[in-house]
Each structure stands twice: as structure tokens, then as C-alpha cells.
Amino acid sequence: MKMSKCILVCFLSTFLFSCYGRNKNASIPEDSVYVNRELMKKQALMQTSILEEYGKGNGYKVPTYQEFQNRCMEYWGIPLHKEAQDPTVSMGQCSEYTINELGRFIFTEAEGLFYQPEKEEDPTEEDAKRVLFTRENGIGEKFLAYNKLLFNDNAATLSFFLNNPDYAIDIVFNIDYERNKMLMTKSIDFAKNVPNHSFYRDFAESILFYNNKKRGFRRELIAEIFRTSNGTNESMASFDDLAYAYFKLFTKLNYSQQVKDACLVYLIACFIKYDTNNKDNIVGIKDKKSYQHLSNFMAKDRHLADRLKKNNYYENAQLKELVAAVLVMENAIDPNDTYFVNDPDGYANLRERASSTSKVIKRVATNEMLTILNNDGQWWKAQTKDGTIGYIHKSRIRCALKTNLLK
Numbered sequence: 001m002k003m004s005k006c007i008l009v010c011f012l013s014t015f016l017f018s019c020y021g022r023n024k025n026a027s028i029p030e031d032s033v034y035v036n037r038e039l040m041k042k043q044a045l046m047q048t049s050i051l052e053e054y055g056k057g058n059g060y061k062v063p064t065y066q067e068f069q070n071r072c073m074e075y076w077g078i079p080l081h082k083e084a085q086d087p088t089v090s091m092g093q094c095s096e097y098t099i100n101e102l103g104r105f106i107f108t109e110a111e112g113l114f115y116q117p118e119k120e121e122d123p124t125e126e127d128a129k130r131v132l133f134t135r136e137n138g139i140g141e142k143f144l145a146y147n148k149l150l151f152n153d154n155a156a157t158l159s160f161f162l163n164n165p166d167y168a169i170d171i172v173f174n175i176d177y178e179r180n181k182m183l184m185t186k187s188i189d190f191a192k193n194v195p196n197h198s199f200y201r202d203f204a205e206s207i208l209f210y211n212n213k214k215r216g217f218r219r220e221l222i223a224e225i226f227r228t229s230n231g232t233n234e235s236m237a238s239f240d241d242l243a244y245a246y247f248k249l250f251t252k253l254n255y256s257q258q259v260k261d262a263c264l265v266y267l268i269a270c271f272i273k274y275d276t277n278n279k280d281n282i283v284g285i286k287d288k289k290s291y292q293h294l295s296n297f298m299a300k301d302r303h304l305a306d307r308l309k310k311n312n313y314y315e316n317a318q319l320k321e322l323v324a325a326v327l328v329m330e331n332a333i334d335p336n337d338t339y340f341v342n343d344p345d346g347y348a349n350l351r352e353r354a355s356s357t358s359k360v361i362k363r364v365a366t367n368e369m370l371t372i373l374n375n376d377g378q379w380w381k382a383q384t385k386d387g388t389i390g391y392i393h394k395s396r397i398r399c400a401l402k403t404n405l406l407k
Contacts, residue, residue, distance in 0.1 A: 039122070043112070043114040043128075044087045044088060044112070045087065045102075046114075046125050046128065047087070047107075047112055047113050047114065047128060048087045048100055048102050048103045050113065050125070050128055050129055050132060051100070051103055051105060051107065051113075051132070051143065052103045052105075054132060054140060054143070054144075055103075055105060055143070055144065055147060058140075058144050059144070059148060059154070059156075060105070060144060060147050060148050060151075060152065061148075061151075061152050062103075062104050062105075063104055063151050063152075065083075065084055065101075065104060067151075068080070068101075068104040068151065071150060071151055072099055073212060074176070074212060074215075075150065075175050075176050075177065075211065075212075076091055076095075076099075076175070076176075076211045076212070077210070077211045077212030077213060077214070077215075078091065078099065080099065080101055081101060084101040084102050084104070085101060085102070086099075086100075086101045086102075087100045087101065087102045087103065088100065088107075089101060095174070096109070096110035097109075104151075105143075105147045105151070106146060106147060106150070107143065108139075108142050108143050108146050109139055109142075109143075113128035113129075113131045113132055113139075114127075114128050116131065141160065142160075142167070144157070145157040145160040145161065145167070146167075146171065149161070149171065149177065149180075150171070150175070150177060153179055153180070155180065158180065158182070158183055161183060161186075161187075162183075162186055165187075165190035165193075168183060168186060168187045168190055169187050169190050169191050169194070169199075171183075171187075172184055172187035172188075172221070173187065173191065173203065173206050173207060173221075174206060175211075176210050176211055176212075176218070178218075178220055178221060181224075184220075184221065184224055185224060185228065188221075188224060188225055188228055189228070192238055198238070198241045198344075199238075200225070200238045200239070200241045200242040200245065201241040201242070201244065201245040201344055202245070204242055204245035204246050204248075204249060205249060205253060207221060207222070207225070207242060208222065208242070208246060208263055209253075209255060209259075209263070213255060213259075216259050216262065216263075217259060217262060217263035217266065219266060222263075222266060222267065222270070223270075225238070225239060225242065226239055226270040226273075226274075230270075230273070230274055230277070233278075233281070236274060236289070239270070240289070240293075241344075242267075243267050243271070243293045244293070244296070244342075244344065245344070246263070246264070246267065247293070247296045247297055247300060247395070248344070250264070250297060250300060250301060251300060251301060257307070261304070261307055261308070261311070262314070264297060264304075265308070265314045265316065265319065267293070268290050268293060268294050268319060268322070269316060269319070271288070271289040271290035271293055272290045272316075272318050272319070272322070274289055274290075275288045275289055275290050285325050285329065286329070286337060286399045288322075290318075290322055291322055291325060291326065292398060292399065294319075294322050294323070294326055295326045295329075296395055298323070298326050298327075299378065299394050299395055300395055305323050305326075305327060308320075308323055309323070337399050338369060338399070339369070339370045339371070339372050339382070339397055339398065339399055340367055340368060340369050340370060340397070340398060341364045341365065341366050341367065341368050341370065341392070341396055341397065341398075342366060342367070342396065342397065342398040343366050343396045344366075345366075346365065346366050347363040347364060347365050347366060348363070348364050348366070348392050348393070348396035348397075349363060349364075349392070350362050350363070350364050350382070350384065350388060350390035350391070350392055351379070351390055351391045351392070352390060352391070353391060354377065354378075354379030354381075354391045355379070355391075356393070358391070361388060361390045362384070362388055362390075364384055364392065368384065368385060369385060370382040370383065370384060370385075370392070370397065371383040372397070373389065375394065378393060378394055378395075379391040379392070379393055379394070380392055380393075380394050380397055382397070
């Protein structure tokens with residue numbers, strides 16, 4: 001499972017079985033390892049029984065083991081045992097949830113029901129039930145909502161997710177649940193309102209690709225994000241963030257080049273559609289969002305143009321024209337254009353020479369205007385507003401839209 005899937009869950013998960021039956025005063029004699037393992041196994045089976053009964057009594061329809069295997073592969077790309085045997089299958093370090101093969105459900109908490117460190121003695125089965133049944137904990141309600149939606153597609157659970165935006169974001173973006181269009185749309189809205197950071201920039205991998213790498217990139221989710229963003233330049237900000245974050249990750253992500261290229265082409269196709277619908281705001285090729293983003297990717301990956309050509313530009317004539325335009329324009333400086341720093345870190349380094357190891361002369365803030373003196377190669381010679389001259393990597397420089405044309 002990819003690392004950036006850690007959206008709203010713990011970044012370092014604690015395996016469920018390691019939490020069973022421990023309390024703050026319990027001592028573990030050197031010769032009691034076997035006994036404690038047996039206790040944990042016993043408590044894991046008791047928890048399975050408790051949750052099975054609770055689920056069935058509250059409308060959870062237990063799928064066949066084959067159906068359960070198929071869904072787990074769809075959501076997490078995790079192959080289960082041929083025969084059910086493990087009550088605590090880990091989803092990896094980026095999820096606090098565990099898969100219970102025996103009960104055919106997932107447990108949606110980091111700690112098991114028997115993890116009650118406030119108790120002096122090992123918790124009993126009744127103690128575990130009390131944790132589950134206590135409404136204020138929210139454990140039971142969350143357990144039912146997740147499992148009834150993920151494995152039953154039960155629309156009655158939607159109210160839970162609509163009333164809990166964090167969980168809605170989690171189940172759509174982190175778990176890859178795409179079987180309900182309304183929930184997907186609401187999760188996109190919730191994500192746009194996540195405070196203090198750009199969700200679409202910080203969690204681009206989760207948005208663009210499935211946990212199960214065999215499924216490729218998330219075409220439906222991307223299309224819906226674009227649909228809800230496509231309008232004004234301001235409303236497209238989150239989609240711009242997503243594309244720019246992908247640019248930053250493009251050569252680092254561990255997916256096949258074919259899948260990464262196909263995802264990029266789909267994003268560029270969305271920008272082409274936006275440009276077509278906003279012709280009044282465009283004077284020259286550099287005003288097009290599709291051109292701006294594609295030129296970034298082509299600057300980072302010098303073989304991209306060749307791969308696109310080899311694939312016949314994915315049967316997209318407009319993409320073919322864009323690639324040709326980038327190749328022609330990459331060494332042309334228009335004196336009428338305005339250039340500025342665009343870096344999600346908030347600044348770009350102005351270096352003494354055209355090299356990443358060269359001395360940093362100063363930090364140039366994002367959105368600060370630049371005068372481009374020479375744009376040969378990957379490092380452009382630029383002059384800042386205070387007259388300082390140095391080199392900035394071209395990926396950190398953008399050409400501004402003509403502000404008098406923006407509505």
C-alpha cells in the first residue's frame with residue numbers, strides 16, 4: 001500500500017494482536033512468553049466472536065469468503081489466505097485497521113477491545129463488550145458503518161459518513177471506495193475544506209492511484225474532482241495543486257511508466273477541456289493551463305515526448321499539438337511575458353551557478369516576479385526584483401497569465 005495513503009489515520013500503525021490483554025501494571029515473567037501468546041490468541045478469537053455477533057445483530061450481511069477476498073483485493077490490493085485463518089491481517093504501516101479473515105470484516109480501531117490499560121486485571125469478555133457497546137466511544141457505530149458500506153454497499157450508512165467528514169475522506173481517498181457517486185462527490189468537497197494545508201497537493205498519490213497497483217490510476221475520482229473544479233481560474237486551484245504535486249512526484253513514484261504516463265495524459269486532457277471552455281482568457285499558447293503543466297513534466301522528464309510519440313499521443317490530436325508547441329517554445333523568451341516563482345515549499349533557491357550543488361545566493365519567495373535573462377537548459381538565469389542575478393531550476397518558474405484578461 002502506498003505511503004501517502006496515510007491520510008487521516010495513524011502514520012505508524014500498531015498491530016492489533018500486540019495490544020490484546022495488556023494492562024499498565026502487568027509484569028511479564030521471562031518464562032511466560034508462550035502463555036501470553038496463547039492469551040492474545042484467545043482474546044483475538046473472543047473479539048472475533050463478539051464482533052461477529054454485533055455485526056449480524058445490527059444488519060451486517062457477512063459476505064462469502066470469496067466475495068470478502070475480492071473486496072479486500074479491490075480496496076487494499078492484499079491477497080488473503082486461501083482458507084480463512086487469520087483474525088488480524090495487517091493493512092501495512094499506513095493503516096491502523098486490520099482485516100479479520102475469520103469474521104469476514106475489518107476492525108476499524110488501532111487498539112483491540114481487550115486493550116484496557118486502566119484495569120488492574122486482564123479484561124474479561126464482558127469488559128470487551130462494554131467497550132464496544134458504549135455509544136460514546138463510537139467504536140461500534142464506526143465498525144458497522146465501514147463494514148456495511150465496504151462489503152454490503154449499504155446506502156443507509158451514508159448519513160454516518162456525511163456527518164463525519166474525516167471518515168468520508170478516509171473511505172474514498174484512503175480505502176478507494178468508489179461505488180457511491182454521491183459519497184465520492186461529498187468527500188471531494190470535504191477534502192477541499194481541510195484546513196491548514198492543500199489536501200490535493202499533500203496527498204496526490206492517494207488521489208491519483210489505487211492501493212491495488214494492478215488497477216492503475218483513479219480515472220473516475222480524477223474526473224469527478226475535475227468536474228467539481230472546472231469553472232473559473234480560482235475554482236481550478238485544487239486541480240492545479242494536484243497536477244503540480246504529481247509533477248513533483250512523477251519520477252519518484254513506484255508505478256510502471258506506462259501507468260504514470262497514462263495518468264498524466266488524462267490530467268492534461270482535463271486541462272485541455274478547461275482551456276477550450278475558457279478561450280476568452282487565453283491569448284497565446286503559454287496562457288493555457290494544459291501547456292503550462294505539460295511543459296513542467298517535459299522539462300523534468302526529457303524522454304516524455306518520445307514516449308508520447310511512441311504511443312501516438314494516446315490518440316489525442318490536441319496533445320500532439322501541445323507537445324510540439326512545448327518543444328518549439330522551450331528555448332524562446334517572450335519579452336512581453338511575466339515570469340514568477342512557483343514552488344509549493346514557499347520559495348525557490350537562487351544559485352550562483354547552474355547546478356543543484358552550487359551555492360545558494362538567496363531564497364526567492366513564491367509569486368515573486370523574475371526577469372529571465374537566459375533559458376538554456378534546466379537552469380534559467382534570472383534577475384530578482386532587487387537586482388540579484390543567479391540561476392533557478394526551470395521547474396520552479398512559471399509564466400503568468402495576462403491579468404487583464406482574467407475574469
